[in-house]
Amino acid sequence: MERKLEALQEEALEKIASARDLAELEQLQVEFLGKNGKVTGVLRGMGRLDPEERPKVGKKANQVKEIIEKELEARLQILKADQEKQRLQEEAIDITLPGKPLQGGRIHPMQLIIEQLEDMFLRMGFSIEEGPDVETDYYNFEALNIPENHPARDMQDTFYVEGGLLLRTHTSPVQVRTMEKQTPPIRMITSGKCYRVDELDATHSPVFHQLEGLVIDRGITFSHLKGVLIAVTREIFGAGREVRFRPSYFPFTEPSAEVDVSCFKCQGQGCSLCSRTGWLEILGAGMVNPRVLEMSGIDAERFTGFAFGMGLDRMAMYKYEIEDIRHLWDNDLRFLKQF
Amino acid sequence: MRVSYNWLKEYIDLDLSPEEVAEKLTTLGLEVDYIEDWKKKYKDLLIGQIQEIKKHPRADNLTLVNVGLGRKDLQVVCGAANVQKGQKVVLAPAGTTLPGGQEVKKAEIRGEISQGMICSADELNLQEEQAEGVLVLDKDAVPGEKFAPYFNLDDHIFVLDLTPNYGYALNLLGVARELAAVFEQEINYPPITGEQESGRAEDLISVEVEELESCSRYTARIVEGVKVEESPWWLKVRLLAAGLRPVNNIADITNYVMLEMGQPLHAFDYDCIKDKKIIVRNAKEGEKLLTLDGRERELKEHNLVIADTEKPLALGGVMGGLESEVTLKTYNILLEAACFNPASIRKTAKEFLLHSPSSHRFERGIDIENITRASRRAAQLMGEIAGGEVIGGIVDIYPQLKEPLLIKVRPQRINEVLGTDISRMEIKSILEKLHFKVKDSRRKEGAFRVQVPSFRNDVKIEADLIEEVARVFGYEEIPATLPRVDMELGQKKPGQDIEEKIRNVMHLAGYHQTFNMPLISPGENLQQNCSTPLKITNPLSSDNSFLRQEILPGLLRSLAFNARRQEREAALYEVGDVFPGRGINQKSALAAVVMGAVSDGVPWLVEAPEFFDLKGILEIITDELGLELSLNNSSHEFLHPGRQAEVVINGEKVGCIGELHPRLEEKFRFPSRVGVLEIDLMPLFREASLAPNYRGVPRYPAISRDIALIVKEEVSAGGVFTLIEENGGPFLEDLILFDIYRGKQIPGDCKSLAFRLVFRNPERTLTDKEIEDIMDQIITRTGEELEAEIRQ
């Protein structure tokens, strides 16, 4: 009996070792350990044995059963691992094939500039105000210290609209409207479309965008104007940029300044972008003219303020190196899809 | 303004490179646009002497000229008729470049070598019109030497871009004065002799000023016996450097003095003045004047004229008249130097489109105290250059003397505004360098009393003087600091968050953002029922003569632009402002266009992909913003009659959606159907909510049932939808139309609509029985009301 069991064990182990797949293994399980399996058969024949031998043979039989079970399990693990490995190998893909295309729409570069600037000023605690494109002479000129028949009106060739109105030539009327309805401290920006009689060509457009800001409080100085505008300029054009302030003229500010940033393309060496000057003109600014404050009902002795304005089209053209202002209006898909 | 550096150096000793001077001018606020390098422009030109002239053997109209350059001679083939032996001329040797940029090459002309070119004045850029022959220099020119120094052409020209407040710097002395202030230099004023002002001038002319408001000072001086001819070269070069065209010595002298001292002058032919009387008056309505440019001007009453007893002679300060013009025949001169009112000059100059160097200066204000000196200077030059006799005395009508302006300036305020710490001493010194007279206060902290010089018409209040101090102190020297503020949240503008949300949806849906000009032509308006758009009274062209009331016209222009460039698929949108009508009236709108949309899946998406693409967007937007969307039938003429709708949001009509009418598609040459959408955003800004409406995660499972209903074609899906919803009971959570079928097993005039119904009770699991009851109810009701049948 015992020898028979040993022979069975040997046979089983041999067959298990050579089993090639899970099905074969399952068959072996049935063949040896199933209800009618060979090992089971031996155990069933134990009744015919001498009762004294039974425990011994029973023990042996159980040992054999355990050994076969263990071998089966071990072989199963190996075969499973092989199978998995093979599957994973078969499933390998060509990772150089293109990804799934996303058909999302693009943001217009003008919007990108507006959002970057608005976001920056909101972070500094400025509020965003708005005003109409169709304006009165008062808000566009008079209240900004630009009287009728003043040469400063030549700086802004105006479109007039029926009903004695005009299309605003700058966003500055919103400053006046804000000063009229709010009391200092005021910290605001506004942006939008402006209009001047200019034929459309590579560098001019009858419609363009400006962003304008105003700060009014006690003790606001030209030094603050410089501090804020340097911070703004470096945020847009990079931390290393030089910023230059030089005297200029706007009827609604006094003193007035023009702000240049060192050309980021040539690092100030001079190139076509900066007309070989090394500087890009980006901002007009100044301390709000006391007359303008007073016209809007703000005490010019108690409060001072600064204002600034920039052309967003030019800003976008600088930042993205857009060569022709008309691209901003053509809405050519070959252009739009690059932003 | 154009400023010659050589000329400038006559008034101020500067030992600086042109670049250094330009830099300083710019930091003072006199922005130098660029520097014209004449030294470089004229560097190749030499003075030559004509040694010998021979006929060209093979060309009658050409000569062979031997030009001596001191040590060597060059042979030049020349076509000019005026060359003569012994003449000093300007030679551009082969291999050099002319001032205009053309290269001079060694050439063989009909078999004869030409080693250069003898230049005419126009070839040297010294006159505009073509010269009759080569330029002949005076006898003192030295052959072989460079030509540029001979004519003072080794110069640099600063091209200044002056803002309107720098009227006082529109002349050489004004610019010199600015530089003198920062470099602490003295000015060398031009010598003006014979200032004794007595003589017979008053016997020769009388002046009457009727309009003192428009002409606050008028002076007249007489120069007799002038010889009007071309100016000497040094004078012409000065004018050329300044960008003015030389005319004759008298006109050139008036321009020269204007450039030097800033005072516009006008010379009349004295003998053309009737009754030897000048009247400064307003024109009579309809009165005519032939101006110097040869045009007859019909005058209006507000135009100021300089007249004699009979007729107007000139438009005061703007342009002279042809009849009293100084010509080669003129013998006696009446020299006018006056001060005209800036606003009146500006009005007249604009009206007649006569913007001249004179009107430019009058508009910005001139120095009323400098008039007689400028007049004297010009008369003196007329004596020297044109050989005239300056008659002593001047007629000077100046009844209301200009009082010098006194401004109170607080040094402390200057520092408060600038954020600086400039001492009283320094402030005083800066102002004095700029020719302001400063009277210090007796108190230590007291204000200065500052007297403004007569040439500074731009300075009127304390703030103006703060700027004067700042620009001389140097903007670069003012420290940059950040203000200390009371903390406050920055607020976005109303509707901005909602607009951002909408733009995000558009981008996710694949629509590209566009910017379109709000200017359109009247024919582009799509909606016939709009009120009249706002009209621009001075448009650039009729294409841009109205303000848009809708975004779509511009968007369609953009779509057509892309279609012309072979784009077959395009989805564009704009969120922007429109101008509904009269007055200041503006609101935000959303418009979108889509062409060649690709959709697969359910049949209606295949049938009208553009329409349902846009409808899908509206559904997402309203869903995101917590709004109710519905579409009503509409009849817009610009839209496909069977594919359009009125957009209604929260019960309010806000716009339209549809497919462009095929007629318009053809007109724009779109390659395929175009879907359009435009809605007013103001109701959305008002009613939208950005907060998500969270209702908890369901704890009980949902049960879904599909049902296909066969209905007549004329029954709309929406009608079936509504009926199911009404009868679906409180637990109908979701209702989806997932297919429409026509064809086999369905009668020809019918269609089958397949719905999925999803039920859920938040309190417990629903039983099959409950669902069956509801489904039965739905089937019964749709059967009764719509004659719907179940498709098995």
Ligand SMILES: [Zn+2]
């Ligand atoms: Zn550059």
